[in-house]
Amino acid sequence: MTIKGRWFDGKSSKSCDALLVLNDTGRISVTDAASHEVLIEVDTAELDISSRLGNSARFVRFANGSAFETVDNAAVDALQKSWHKSTGQGLLHKLESHLGLVAVAAILVIVLVVGGAVYGVPATARLIAFQLPQNTLDTVAAETMGILDRTHFDDSELSDERQAQLQAEFKPVLAQYPDMPLKVEFRKGGDSIGANAFALPDGTIIFTDEMIELSQTAAERIAVLAHEIGHVAERHSLRAVIQNAVLGFVYVTLVGDGTAMGDLLIGLPVLATTMSYSRDHETEADVFSAQFLDHAGIERQAFVDLMQRLGDTMRCNELIDDAKDVDEDALSDTERLALCETLIAEGGDEDDSQWQDYLSTHPGLKQRLIDFTAE
Incomplete structure (x- = not known):
């Protein structure tokens, strides 16, 4: 029985094409495929053969540190059977070869990853943040x-x-x-x-x-x-740092050094998750503020009025920045306000859409203020 593969001497990174042969005497020899030089010859009892996992390469390791690598898994299985030794087709290989089990495992991994990101990471970050001195x-x-x-x-x-x-x-x-x-x-x-x-x-x-x-x-x-x-x-700033660090570690672990486009596409879920965390933190702070205002006898409308004014100001700045032939420095406050009203009337009012909300670190302003004033 002859198996093709590559030989590693265990002392350097050099390798060569080689043949592993089961002799008539029941011993194993490895020979250089080019020169036919015998590189090693041992009894089968001295071999350490890696278990089979799908179609990945198998290693036949020897006591002196050398190894023979081959992708001919069927031949290795036959080699082991020839001297009545286990073929190494263990539980992992059986699971990996069963498409139904692979599908179930994939679904479980997705559920665990999503559940960990949505619930596990925030809970862990909160626990760590409140333990810091x-x-x-x-x-x-x-x-x-x-x-x-x-x-x-x-x-x-x-x-x-x-x-x-x-x-x-x-x-x-x-x-x-x-x-x-x-x-x-x-x-x-x-x-x-x-x-x-x-x-x-x-x-x-x-x-x-x-x-x-x-x-x-x-x-x-x-x-x-x-x-x-x-x-x-609520230690939101610390929790945000911890959450982002955990997600970043998981991302690097899973993706490694991908291409720039690959990093961008795979990193989008991480970006969306961190934004979701930020929106959750803002919502928690809004609830804290609303409860304080109620206890202090201050109308919640005070917060709403300021946030609406802030939103209008930010939108005004965006519209003027985008406007052509406008010298912002030359505008008086009255002229600036009038220009904003004109630009908004021309169709520049912001649509608080789901996509804008999804890609924002803060909840959508309209819905946020509605929630804030709700009982």
Whole structure:
């Protein structure tokens, strides 16, 4: 019996075409296919033959570290049967060869992966986030704040008097959460950030000057503050980092070094999942804010009014940026507002579609505000 394959001496990466032969004496020899030199000859009892798994290559290993590789699985099975040894067609090979079982296994894998991504990863991230000590939160927040200050924020242009007024306004709200080291700071967001508010893991909440200017009442600012406290209470920023890290690890493990297009297509589910997590976090913070406003006797409409104003402002900026022959710097506030109204009237109003919602890190504004005011 002769089997074709390749020979590896076990001492270097070199290999050669070879023939494995079962001699009349019952011994196994491997010879160089070109020179017919005998490379090794041993008794069959000294062989270690890898189990069969589908049509993958099999290895016949020898005690001195050398090995013979072949894809002729049928011949290897026949070789083993010739001296009444198990062919190595174990459970894995039987399962892999059964199409029905393969289909069931594939469905189970999909269910486990999806279930893990939707439920397992968020639950695990939440558990880990709430086990981290405060000094870890302080370190993460300090690094994040340093990056934001270098790349996006400028010093606040609000006067010291105005900042003191705002701190006095926020103080009673912060005092209601003594277990959290909450504090409020102000920064100028500029063109890249604009009107916004952020919550860092250590309890620092950032209001941009633009958000303060956009708000019209203390109730609106308190509603936003309560929303950001919700992010701190639920440790959303840490959970997001942990969730994205886990998904990224799984992605790299499954995909490896694919092509750029392959990475893009396979990475889309990961992107969609992380966006879904962000929307869930925003919804949780909205619920926290709504409950606070109800307890404080503040109408939920305060949050709705500010969010609608923020949405209109962002949409206005988009429309003007897309408009041709418009010098934004030359526009007064009145002219800017009039231009926005004109552009929207011409059909530039945003459609809060399902696709926009799906590709957003925040819930769709219209549905979000409907949910916020719902009982």
